[in-house]
Amino acid sequence: MARRLLTASSVRTGLNIASWIAPALAGHGAYVTFCKTWKRANLRVTEQEVHASAIRDVVVVRGKRVVTYRWGDGVKPVLLLHGWRSRASRFASFVPQLLAHGYSPLSFDAPGHGHSGGEATTVAEYGRVIDEVQRRFGTFEAIVAHSYGVQCALLAVHNGVRTRRLVAISGVADLGFLVDEFHRRLGVNERVVRRLHRRVQQEVFSAGQGGGQRSPGARAEAAVPMLVIHDGSDTTVGMDHANRLIADYAGPARLLVTDRLGHQRILIAREVVQAVVEFVDETPRPASLALAPEADD
Template sequence: MIFAARRGREAPTVLVLHGWRSRTEHMRAIIERLVAEGFRVVALDLPGHGASAGRRLNLALAVAAVRTTADWFGPFAAIVGHSFGGAVAVNAVAGSIGDIAPVEAKRLILVASPSSMPAIFEDFGSFLGLGAHTQLALAGEVQRVAGHPLETYVAADQLRGLAVPTLAIHAPDDKEVAFEEARRFEAAGPHVRLLRAPGMGHRRILANQSVTDAIADFTLAVPGWRGIEAG
């Protein structure tokens, strides 16, 4: 779904990614704020979500969808990802999935996003009561599908190797993705900034004006934007 700014195709493009069991509609406040600033916004419904086809989703499928979107509409001035969408954004830019080429973005904005895929799989296994052998088999399946061992999919570690300015926005009271994940992003290097959004939880954060303002301001700081706008 494309939301066109006044300058249309001439405007720098921002890719917006929703989270797990979500859809583009839930990112509307962020999309409208970016369009109001003159950006062209491409909002992607990930496979099996929203208006997109398919019945399943994993990190590899999501990154492949982002790569295809970049082939059509990239490079991106910024990628904004909420929750799982933030993890997808980092992995797409890092080029961590098999033979899928990295996606170019000048900035990353990670809203309530997890850092550690291994921790997510461990929590999931504990919730289901999986034994050690089954957990090991599950990790092996990740490597088969994604092309690398599960332990390599830690977004904070990936950010250390990227020279991409990053804004992590997270609520200390988030009950779905622990605030400690955002602290790990912040520790990745001076190119990562952490913005606390107290009281916003995991989903209310998407509609908060202070958050949408921060996302717009961070994206407007992309080198060359003001020159394009003035042209």
């Protein structure tokens, strides 16, 4: 613990000093630090059986080896996207239920996470992995994303990844929130934070999103139905993020609020898994039926 605190203190001091004598260097250093995962999440005992049953493959994106996981026969693929410093195995509770309903769950450990290569990743790189996974395994019936993965899913869909439905669980509504969290935890000065905000925004611009640091859903052309699930007691990503995701989204969206599940336990709650599977299973009513007048008695 002391070593970690000393490292954080050294990084903070170095970035703060550099912000006055070499601002561009400070911005670059902050961005590199911001993108590093530093610590990988461990595989939990409760996830081991499902994790071990997966078919593993490897895709390479910009030189990084990304481990993918597949269950089922490949028909009707549903992509599961983990959050920051997390891993694909966190969706173990979803796999049996999706299989039982005829879907083929698939997931991957993002660069710098789980069993994949690299020490860092970005929302743009995460999106490139999603695109490569779709190229290899086909159009998704649904994308189910958690936390940071929600922004990655929205950006990917905005940039052309095809899916019939979207599920955002405990989703981050904008990338600026992540920069502010970096600021709060590391304690760098405002000059560093302003540089980092600009660098993150440039990354999103270069990835094809012209809406700044707000949710890519605000400009998504592929306005597929979206289910937003958020816990009212989530202290990691507050309930306001769910409301903003709904408000910003260009397509039809609905909100499911859970109670006392927090930011992580929401992924293993039976009612959440059931709600997601039911949403993915829904068949949209044809427009002709939706608009037809009711018959007189």
